[in-house]
Amino acid sequence: MINIWTEKYRPTKLSGVIGESDNINRLDSFVKEKNIPHLIFAGPPGTGKTSTAIALAIELFGESWKDNFLELNASNERGIDIIRENIKNFAKIKPSNDIGFKIIFLDEADHLTGDAQAALRRTMEMYYNTTRFIFSCNYSSKIIPPIQSRCVVLRFSPVNEDEMKAKLRAISKKEGFEIDDESLNAIYEISEGDMRKAINVLQAIKTSGKIDPLTIYRIAGEINKNEYKNLINIALEGNFNQARDLLDKMLIDYGLSGIDIIKGMHSSIRKEQIAYKQKLEIIMALAEAEFRIVEGGTDNIQMDALIAKLSYIGSEIN
């Protein structure tokens, strides 16, 4: 069986969840009291919501946690009726623990419609004696107010750079290989604070046997964001041939499409501090190239034309 590192290194204790000390302190105090309120875990993907729920169940229920914890995915279970049926079947069996309740973890709760959530609210009340709910979602604002007001909301944030890198280093040590700082920077940049993504990239490059930033970007199907900035700057300076070489590298080595590159340039240019008029012209040029490619223009020709246009814009203003 393939050994998946995100599962292998999933924390089994609340203290193993990184970067969420406020949330963990709150949950620790619930564990001490042997009681929890209904909870909403809100935050971006891969930041520890499911892991925290599982660790909480392990700390509350010990070895029998699996009998006392039901994980449902709101977007998989095809309809609120099936979800309620599952909940009913689980909730009506007496908790096999001395705490007196079980936990239902409802993943992607923000995918439920308002009506479905309203139906769930009645279910929550019906089984309050024996069950607590943990709703996991990206945005707590998508949970209807009557459910929100019955829950304590804990917010999860993207994992910060230092803590993510320390964790990645610890994993690579356990797996018996070294990873340099540049490679860690690349993984952090690609992950955008998503620990699952970071660990998956780490495992993929270990498997590939070559650990350096270029391989990392290539494997992740992404590109160092500085490259977009470089491409724009080189083109604006009028170095058409050099820009063309960089473009080829992106198209061929990284396997990006013209549209990918235009999107990358677009998000890069919006953040750049450059002359206002130049910025407007560049954005218009990007939009035009995008449109032409979508309408069936050839990547190569349109991207060449885009670079030419940027060189022209650069020469006009400089």
Ligand SMILES: Nc1ncnc2c1ncn2[C@@H]1O[C@H](COP(=O)(O)OP(=O)(O)OP(=O)(O)O)[C@@H](O)[C@H]1O
């Ligand atoms: N805060 C964290 N501390 C330690 N490991 C983490 C953390 N967040 C994520 N991970 C790692 O990433 C994997 C995925 O995390 P988890 O399933 O908890 O994310 P999630 O927030 O539930 O994401 P999603 O919104 O996609 O369901 C875990 O198995 C674990 O290895």
Ligand SMILES: [Mg+2]
């Ligand atoms: Mg999850």
